[in-house]
Amino acid sequence: MSIELRHLRCFLAVAEESSVTRAAARLGLTQPSVSRALAALEQHLAVRLVDRSTHHLELTAEGRAFRDKAAVAVTAFDEALDAGRLPHRPLRLGHAWSALGPYTTPLLRRWRSEHPDTALELLRIDDRTAGLARGEVDAAVLRGPVDTPGLATELLFTEPRIAAVPSDGPLAARASLALADLAACPLVLNTVSGLTTLDLWPPEIRPTATVTVANTDDWLTAIAAGRGVGASVASTAQMHAHRGVTYRPLSDAPHAPVFLAWRSTSPHPAVRQLVALARKVAGTG
Structure with missing residues (x-):
């Protein structure tokens, strides 16, 4: 069976909705037709794209990798027609x-x-x-x-790096901070879209505790609540002022x-x- 654009559209809808039922409603198709399209695509690629063993449908590692390729292909096709x-x-x-x-x-x-x-x-x-x-x-x-x-x-x-610390904490009283100053605190990391990772620190002073979040808003909230400290770039201080978060220059971190x-x-x-x-x-x- 040959793979057509409709197979990719069905897969992308399932990936975005995390549900065959919602994907079918979004595409104006029946649930069985979306399921068949997904199965045909998996058979053609000889990989499992969707994990159906859990209560909530999730993409497999192969599915996540293929999602980006499929999105680019569908976008390119739509642009060509337009x-x-x-x-x-x-x-x-x-x-x-x-x-x-x-x-x-x-x-x-x-x-x-x-x-x-x-x-x-x-x-x-x-x-x-x-x-x-x-x-x-x-x-x-x-x-x-x-x-x-x-x-x-x-x-x-x-752009230079900056530290983000709770405004009511002792580090907020300092004019500038170094990576070692943050190492003793839990580090709040935006693991979905953030820039900072533990690799910013030399191994000998790397923070040992982390708090993970999924976006900038949750990152700010966690720091303001005293759950940890963060590191970012100067633009964050300019674009995301927060009364519970104090930004200080991070003197020994490389520019981003x-x-x-x-x-x-x-x-x-x-x-x-x-x-x-x-x-x-x-x-x-």
Whole structure:
């Protein structure tokens, strides 16, 4: 049996809804037809994409890897059919948090002035590639190493790291902090879209306790509640003020690179203009 686009659409709907029933309702299909499409796709690939052994349907490791490839393929197909309107469709710019920091508003304002025929939509998506690998956006602001296959990148600037500590704690009274100052506290890590990992610390002073969260809002809440401390970049302090969180320079941590990324195949026709303008706004173009 040959695989068609409908098989990919069914799989992506199941992946996003975590339910065959909801996926069928979303696609306007019957539940058996979606199940058959999913089974046919698994048979064709000779891998199990969905774990049906739990009460809640979940993707397998192979399913998660295939989801990104399927999303790119479906997006490319849809864009090809809409080629006549590509120059004027919105340019979707994803970010996981803080966007371009202080350069965000200048970029949006200048884009609107210089490219009035193409709207620039800024979307926060809690994902390591801010929705880019899944085809939810056309370009994304990414911090740290970018190793996702199929993405092209442009380094825009680097920014200093900062510590985030509870405002009522002793570390908030310090003018600046070092990595060792944070090592004795539980470290709050955004493991879904965050930049910081334990590898930021040398092995001999690495924090031994961690608190994991899934987005920036929960990261801030955990720190403000005194559950731990965090490390991020300067833009976080500028874009995410919180009265329960005090930001301090992190003196001995390396600066973090900030990239503009896009899919190397079938990019939005305005991506190159976005790269050029982002470089100008950030002072690197």
